[in-house]
Ligand SMILES: Nc1ncnc2c1ncn2[C@@H]1O[C@H](COP(=O)(O)OP(=O)(O)OP(=O)(O)O)[C@@H](O)[C@H]1O
């Protein structure tokens with residue numbers, strides 16, 4: 034099954050009077066990680082918020098698993114099986130790690146408990162700080178909590194916004210490993226500025242600039258395209 | 274190291290500091306007077322807490338400035354007033370059981386009617402102005418006028434004397450300290466409500482979702498929770514607590530009048546600002562500070578009583594711009 038799990042067509046999103054997304058179209062294929070890249074302010078986060086229903090688009094179509102989801106409320110979209118990890122991680126700092134998971138869980142069944150076990154296996158630190166306020170976690174642990182929390186329900190699509198932001202290289206390494214495992218369970222759409230991470234997990238890329246997609250393709254092609262990388266990503270020399 | 278200890282004991286230190294400050298008036302008056310004033314202050318504080326906690330959670334979770342809270346408070350008092358009228362025999366009876374029966378009936382009626390009123394208010398009016406504080410102030414102010422006029426139409430424009438169940442009247446004399454019975458009942462009600470709200474917020478899933486929503490509304494929605502349903506529910510609970518506050522206050526002050534909400538609304542906003550938006554514990558601590566200092570100062574320096582809470586509010590905001598407690602606690 035290689036059809037698109039998610040298909041965005043001509044998304045136009047305004048924030049106040051600012052026309053931020055000016056026609057975003059892309060697909061996220063099953064069995065693949067799709068990476069959205071582009072410089073600061075390009076509209077990557079806005080794209081994810083639009084998909085999630087947090088910033089309803091004024092125009093455009095979003096099809097997820099064959100259903101039109103644009104115009105639906107965020108909670109309806111979440112209940113259809115889309116998990117979301119925002120750029121600021123959206124941790125509930127006053128709640129403990131356990132309570133963060135409790136809020137996230139939509140069901141209390143065996144399947145959910147099984148998924149939680151696997152998440153705690155994947156992110157061991159979370160179990161260690163199970164009863165600690167989530168606000169006390171380190172940056173990397175918070176990121177793990179944000180991702181783990183989003184995966185505790187039966188989701189088929191996970192949207193992650195810049196997970197490597199502000200993390201030490203060794204933790205980025207761990208995140209890459211985690212995402213490579215996560216992609217076995219659900220389709221991942223990743224926003225990532227860190228090209229090392231983007232190329233390590235991504236299969237397809239879309240480059241955003243000024244609210245539009247200016248280039249798309251397979252990740253291997255981008256790794257070799259010095260010109261494209263220096264123009265849109267500010268990478269001068271390839272680092273392999 | 275000291276910094277982490279300070280951080281860990283942050284809230285405990287705040288409470289200890291406040292407790293010490295509140296002991297200071299002891300130097301200016303006989304201990305017995307101090308005790309009497311303290312009980313009066315605690316009772317007033319608990320009543321304010323009932324009003325302020327609703328304002329605080331609604332502001333913290335929904336980011337809505339609800340000026341109609343004062344009118345809901347008055348409605349609670351009037352529904353209680355009518356319930357007492359209906360159950361006049363129980364209210365006047367020389368029986369603790371019947372007295373409390375009348376009180377319980379008044380509480381249930383007032384809270385139910387006003388909670389429904391609150392739900393209608395949220396659905397019909399407040400929902401249209403989410404995210405816009407100016408419109409919220411204007412529209413809830415408008416709702417206040419309508420609600421107060423409705424009181425005038427239904428119950429008449431004049432003050433009425435609130436009847437007081439027989440058991441609640443009079444004093445206890447404990448070692449020569451005069452203790453007003455009803456004040457103790459108010460303190461107990463406040464403590465019970467605080468305990469119940471804390472239990473719900475800390476131990477139930479719904480409570481956790483509310484606390485999470487106070488921190489980050491968008492994230493709670495993105496996790497599949499219908500935040501609008503939650504808003505309506507919280508608004509209803511806040512309205513119910515305001516009604517309880519109004520009822521309890523009217524018994525305390527022995528009267529009901531259509532405009533009674535506005536005075537207490539001002540106090541409630543001061544309490545919320547002192548305690549920190551969205552924090553129930555903050556509302557309790559803030560309300561007790563306001564209630565106690567008002568009573569001490571009214572005794573020591575009567576002309577300053579009205580202003581003291583504003584001064585306290587300014588001092589606390591200078592030290593802690595976000596209020597004593599952070600949201601969600
Ligand atoms: N609340 C807002 N009000 C006005 N403009 C906004 C708002 N949020 C975002 N923008 C603008 O929208 C544009 C896209 O922002 P967005 O956050 O989607 O960028 P991004 O690609 O995620 O950038 P970054 O890499 O810095 O996270 C930016 O120009 C930003 O200034």
Ligand SMILES: [Mg+2]
Pocket residue numbers: 077078079120194195
């Ligand atoms: Mg971004």
